[in-house]
Amino acid sequence: MSTQHTLEIKGLTVSVETEDGPKEILRGVDLTVKSGETHAIMGPNGSGKSTLAYSVAGHPKYTVTGGTVTLDGEDVLAMSVDERARAGLFLAMQYPVEVPGVTVSNFLRTAKTAVDGEAPKLRTWVKDVKTAMGNLKMDPAFAERSVNEGFSGGEKKRHEILQMELLQPKIAILDETDSGLDVDALKIVSEGVNRAKDASGLGVLLITHYTRILRYIKPDFVHVFVDGKIVEEGGPELADRLEEEGYDRYATVPAVQA
Amino acid sequence: MPVADTLVDTDASVTDASRTTHVDPQTASAAGFVPQQSRAERAASFDIGAFPLPSGREEEWRFTPVKKLAALLAEGATGHLDWTTSLPEGVTTSTISAGEARDLGILPPQDRAAVLAAASAGGAVLVDVPAEAELTEPVRIRLDGSGSDPVHAHVVVRAGRFSKAVVVVEHAGSARVSELLSVVTGDGSDVTVVSVQRWADDAQHLAQHDALVGRDARFTHVSVTLGGAVVRVNANVRYAGPGADATLLGVYFADAGQHLEHRSFVDHNAPHCKSRVTYKGVLQGETARTVWVGDVLIRAEAEGTDTYELNRNLVLTDGARADSVPNLEIETGEIEGAGHASATGRFDDLQLFYLQARGIPEDEAKRLVVRGFFVDVIREIPLADLRDEITAAIEEELATTDYAAPIQQTPSQHASKEN
Numbered sequence: 208m209s210t211q212h213t214l215e216i217k218g219l220t221v222s223v224e225t226e227d228g229p230k231e232i233l234r235g236v237d238l239t240v241k242s243g244e245t246h247a248i249m250g251p252n253g254s255g256k257s258t259l260a261y262s263v264a265g266h267p268k269y270t271v272t273g274g275t276v277t278l279d280g281e282d283v284l285a286m287s288v289d290e291r292a293r294a295g296l297f298l299a300m301q302y303p304v305e306v307p308g309v310t311v312s313n314f315l316r317t318a319k320t321a322v323d324g325e326a327p328k329l330r331t332w333v334k335d336v337k338t339a340m341g342n343l344k345m346d347p348a349f350a351e352r353s354v355n356e357g358f359s360g361g362e363k364k365r366h367e368i369l370q371m372e373l374l375q376p377k378i379a380i381l382d383e384t385d386s387g388l389d390v391d392a393l394k395i396v397s398e399g400v401n402r403a404k405d406a407s408g409l410g411v412l413l414i415t416h417y418t419r420i421l422r423y424i425k426p427d428f429v430h431v432f433v434d435g436k437i438v439e440e441g442g443p444e445l446a447d448r449l450e451e452e453g454y455d456r457y458a459t460v461p462a463v464q465a
Numbered sequence: 466m467p468v469a470d471t472l473v474d475t476d477a478s479v480t481d482a483s484r485t486t487h488v489d490p491q492t493a494s495a496a497g498f499v500p501q502q503s504r505a506e507r508a509a510s511f512d513i514g515a516f517p518l519p520s521g522r523e524e525e526w527r528f529t530p531v532k533k534l535a536a537l538l539a540e541g542a543t544g545h546l547d548w549t550t551s552l553p554e555g556v557t558t559s560t561i562s563a564g565e566a567r568d569l570g571i572l573p574p575q576d577r578a579a580v581l582a583a584a585s586a587g588g589a590v591l592v593d594v595p596a597e598a599e600l601t602e603p604v605r606i607r608l609d610g611s612g613s614d615p616v617h618a619h620v621v622v623r624a625g626r627f628s629k630a631v632v633v634v635e636h637a638g639s640a641r642v643s644e645l646l647s648v649v650t651g652d653g654s655d656v657t658v659v660s661v662q663r664w665a666d667d668a669q670h671l672a673q674h675d676a677l678v679g680r681d682a683r684f685t686h687v688s689v690t691l692g693g694a695v696v697r698v699n700a701n702v703r704y705a706g707p708g709a710d711a712t713l714l715g716v717y718f719a720d721a722g723q724h725l726e727h728r729s730f731v732d733h734n735a736p737h738c739k740s741r742v743t744y745k746g747v748l749q750g751e752t753a754r755t756v757w758v759g760d761v762l763i764r765a766e767a768e769g770t771d772t773y774e775l776n777r778n779l780v781l782t783d784g785a786r787a788d789s790v791p792n793l794e795i796e797t798g799e800i801e802g803a804g805h806a807s808a809t810g811r812f813d814d815l816q817l818f819y820l821q822a823r824g825i826p827e828d829e830a831k832r833l834v835v836r837g838f839f840v841d842v843i844r845e846i847p848l849a850d851l852r853d854e855i856t857a858a859i860e861e862e863l864a865t866t867d868y869a870a871p872i873q874q875t876p877s878q879h880a881s882k883e884n
Binding site: 264265266267287288289291292293297298300303304305306307308309313314317318321322353370374 | 813814815816818819820821822823824825826827829830833834836837838839840841
């Protein structure tokens, strides 16, 4: 049994600068994710799901105005973006960023070295990368392409999961990893997440708009996110209900926008 | 070009302009000046008298600190450079007179520094690559300076028809040099010239590198400018016949106190020729200064022309200034394509966030981005050891960087495309 890790979010409030001054997006989020657990956060567009993901990862655009985030008791909010990643947090991004001129292979090795604090052993590393790429049905030629440059939507998402499998974080946040994927790509990506769960007892916070991905990645907990906070929690059956009823029953809360 | 999306606007000290003709309001309003309407009207001559001492207001000198260059732009040179040459089998060198150099059909000087180099170098060094020779090793010429007395140098490279050659000219040490490098390539040849400027901090270098590119020939010129106080490398191309392909590339890295200027002029004077111009620069430190002026002229007879020029600058710290001026003149509508793009900006916040979110510390993330920024130009350098040497030199420059904070994401681009 692998070591237990806990990401604990308490009373998190987050605002973002707008032309009309700061605007509060998260209004008090409480959530605990432990190793081996899969939590699905579901909610309509504009509810603040992605803001939660970016805030935990430390994106400078978002200002934490209250609450705490800890990983195994350590204050995540006091860490820089790279320190958070080295502490064991991973964010699979909805819109992965292109980095021209930096090859995937160089990027992966640099990231692995940074996360582990030492360069990976060359022979096992090359094999690990090759195996992981093969599992995700990625052409080996990707290794020599610039990070995300000219990748299709599906390729970008597979590349995110590739990084997650290789960097072996404690807790991973998947921000709408399913959006824009066809069924085949969705299965491949889901298998990658399940592999990581099995291999290292990864804790997963899965942010999604649709229930489709939950057929392939079974959640232990489902949280409904509306207007910057969790409004209902339950088990997998809650996802089934959302599938049938949609988010309309939560629409009493205003300010939901596309 | 997708690269433009990753660059953001920076402060007002960075200028960017693009014009389709050379009408500069500043010059136009200066009493006594009649602005040139076309790049074709710029003086080109072997006669020193055609190029009076510049004041700094002339179109071709307006970005250059000419006051610092008085000694180099005066007649009479007493300086000295040490030459080291390494020649592959079959390649010969000889000294020829200025008149003999002209008879080879070299392009005429286009500014005072170049005409002094042609007239006062005491002849030229001719590097001769015979017809159909396919060199497996590069021609290497190293010029070392060890003083501040002005010196003029003229190198002529003649590449015979169907030859294939790489010529590397390296510049190092302290010197004040005006240099003319004249390349004449034969039909169907494939010639690459790499000029590396790794001067000492006090060096001044005014260079004109020309190529007259043969019919169906390929020509590539790469400028790598890292060292020197004032360095100006002007790369010019003209075509001797149709079907030729010219690529002008540059990378430069300016620190505090450096003025690094690159100008290019592709004169599309023949039909069905192609040109690609790509210069990329990084600036760090107060008073770091770079200039890029890219002129392309598509003459009426140059039907079927395909040209694109691009300049990108990455500003790492406050107080640096990058000027970027693409100029495109088109005298015929019967072309394949013509475009230009220019963008100057700081680090892209999103790129840094992405790299840091994978555990990579900020400094290292920035080095990765800078290396990546240069890589598409550097990989065009045909020699692995030279590529490694240049990459290492850029790493050295980066090691001293104290980065400015990245600007928040307001993506915009100074890119435009014509036709």
